[in-house]
Amino acid sequence: MAKDRSGAGDPVRTLELLWREPGEESRGGRRGPRQGLTVDAVVRAATGLADEEGLAALTMRALAQRLGVTPMTVYTYVPGKAELLDLMLDEAYRTMERRTVPAEAEARADPWRERVTRVAEENRALLARHPWIADLSVTRPPLGPGVIGKYEHELAAFEGIGFSDTEMDAALTHLLGFVHAAARAAADTAAHNQRQSDEDWWAVSAPLLERAMDPERYPLAGRVGEAVGAYNPETVWAFGLRCVLDGLAHLVERKPEAL
Structure with missing residues (x-):
């Protein structure tokens, strides 16, 4: 079984998602098909699933079930698991607890x-x-x-x-x-x-x-x-x-x- 790794997805689409502006909730910045669902919500749900059950349990189908949507709906927010993993990792790093190094x-x-x-x-x-x-x-x-x-x-x-x-x-x-x-x-x-x-x-x-x-x-x-x-x-x-x-x-x- 291939090991999950970062940087395996579409680099252009990944960077667009990583550096998206606030309010860009789905592909191309359009509002997604389910009101209230955002890229951030998808990433949080995926992170929770991986925290609880590990990366092997993280599939787009399992994620869709957790979110209460169809797998195709999830794909309107993230192109695939590879890009999703990059978003998860970046968010985990962004929100990790850290002490500020002195000036x-x-x-x-x-x-x-x-x-x-x-x-x-x-x-x-x-x-x-x-x-x-x-x-x-x-x-x-x-x-x-x-x-x-x-x-x-x-x-x-x-x-x-x-x-x-x-x-x-x-x-x-x-x-x-x-x-x-x-x-x-x-x-x-x-x-x-x-x-x-x-x-x-x-x-x-x-x-x-x-x-x-x-x-x-x-x-x-x-x-x-x-x-x-x-x-x-x-x-x-x-x-x-x-x-x-x-x-x-x-x-x-x-x-x-x-x-």
Whole structure:
């Protein structure tokens, strides 16, 4: 099954929808066939469906049922699922909770590690609210106001550190890659725990492993595994973020102009 990705639709129509003026409710700016239904309402309904059931459940037919219209009616507002996904992603980015990075004069007194940590935590909260984003390939993100506003906000956390413009972009990409990986692992863990808790799994598996695992052959796996126990997303998050920040700090400290 092909992976859902952004930027897969008609780029011209997508940009028209992303940057539409207020009141442009349907194709060509005409009022849609159902009074009260708008592009925004379609996007909100699609987002709610994806939040609750995942991207696999998001079809134009399922969306039409949620809206109480026919699938053909939905197509008068968005050309297809590809364009809809871009609108959903841009809207999620536009409305995500974020703390304003201080002005340049104040940013120098605001440690860069704290600014970058805020960006990581904001994106972690976003993915917890909209888990489907982690399943969406965004190598070609929609260039709408939400995506560009998010990019502007997050780059400000790296401004003045001492990185070049291309390094700032790469550092942000590296950070967000870690956040997405951590969010996906946490979501997978939560899904598994819904089907069977860690306690129940270990209750069944531990006796078998104790008989099967030779401690002399697997000394490290046994020792570390016993110390760790069940997968803990919070522990992995804290350690991983520290590794990302320490790696960036190493690069910053090597630059004579670093702040």
